[in-house]
Amino acid sequence: MVYLDLLIGFLKVGLFSFGGGYVSIALIKEIVASHGWMDEEMLTYMIAVSESTPGPLMVNLATYIGSSKGGILGALIATSAVVLPAYVIILLIILLFKGLMKNKAFQSVFDGLKPCVIGIIFATGLSVVWNNLNIQIGTGFDYTAGILTVILAAIYFGSRKIIKKGLSPILLIVISGVVGIMVYGFK
Numbered sequence: 249m250v251y252l253d254l255l256i257g258f259l260k261v262g263l264f265s266f267g268g269g270y271v272s273i274a275l276i277k278e279i280v281a282s283h284g285w286m287d288e289e290m291l292t293y294m295i296a297v298s299e300s301t302p303g304p305l306m307v308n309l310a311t312y313i314g315s316s317k318g319g320i321l322g323a324l325i326a327t328s329a330v331v332l333p334a335y336v337i338i339l340l341i342i343l344l345f346k347g348l349m350k351n352k353a354f355q356s357v358f359d360g361l362k363p364c365v366i367g368i369i370f371a372t373g374l375s376v377v378w379n380n381l382n383i384q385i386g387t388g389f390d391y392t393a394g395i396l397t398v399i400l401a402a403i404y405f406g407s408r409k410i411i412k413k414g415l416s417p418i419l420l421i422v423i424s425g426v427v428g429i430m431v432y433g434f435k
Contacts (some may be wrong), residue, residue: 250318251325253283258310258329267365269305272330273372276309285317292379300421306330392431400424 257279265272273295280291298308307327314326341348348354381393403423407415415423 251322254314254318254322254326255329257283258314258326259333261306261310262330262333265306266361267368270369270372271365272306272309273376274368276306276313277375280313285313288379292376295376300425396427396431400427 261272261275261279265275277288277291280286281288286294294309294312295305298305298312301308307330310326310330311323315323318325377397381390381397400420400423404415404420407413
């Protein structure tokens with residue numbers, strides 16, 4: 249039963265994740281919550297791990313969730329299910345609609361989806377920050393996480409002002425990891 253749930257759940261994610269991996273986080277959170285596969289804190293940790301490992305975020309999350317719920321077969325099913333829709337859609341577009349991108353009606357659909365994708369990415373980012381700061385009714389605010397978030401944001405945006413381009417995401421991940429070890433590893 250879990251294999252069928254993984255297949256259907258991640259097919260949905262693959263079918264409706266317009267805009268890339270960050271948009272898929274909201275869908276993955278909904279599917280994980282509906283099946284009770286893991287709590288929100290664990291999923292937030294897995295998002296962080298998935299962002300910092302090579303490969304697409306959506307595929308990394310599907311692989312981890314699939315393996316934690318169904319072993320190697322679960323990982324294969326979830327990963328295949330999440331990439332299959334995009335693979336099929338791209339094949340169809342290439343084979344059947346070579347001139348589609350020149351069609352103004354088709355371009356209008358994608359122009360209309362852009363604000364929606366931006367809103368979903370923004371809401372997902374706020375949700376991740378909210379969860380990382382442990383802002384929940386009755387549990388209080390994690391001031392250490394809040395200060396680290398502000399410092400890392402200042403480093404990122406400050407580097408854009410000073411060197412006229414942002415830090416490499418890899419360097420920012422390394423800085424975040426080192427700071428996290430220094431702050432949380434020695435408590």
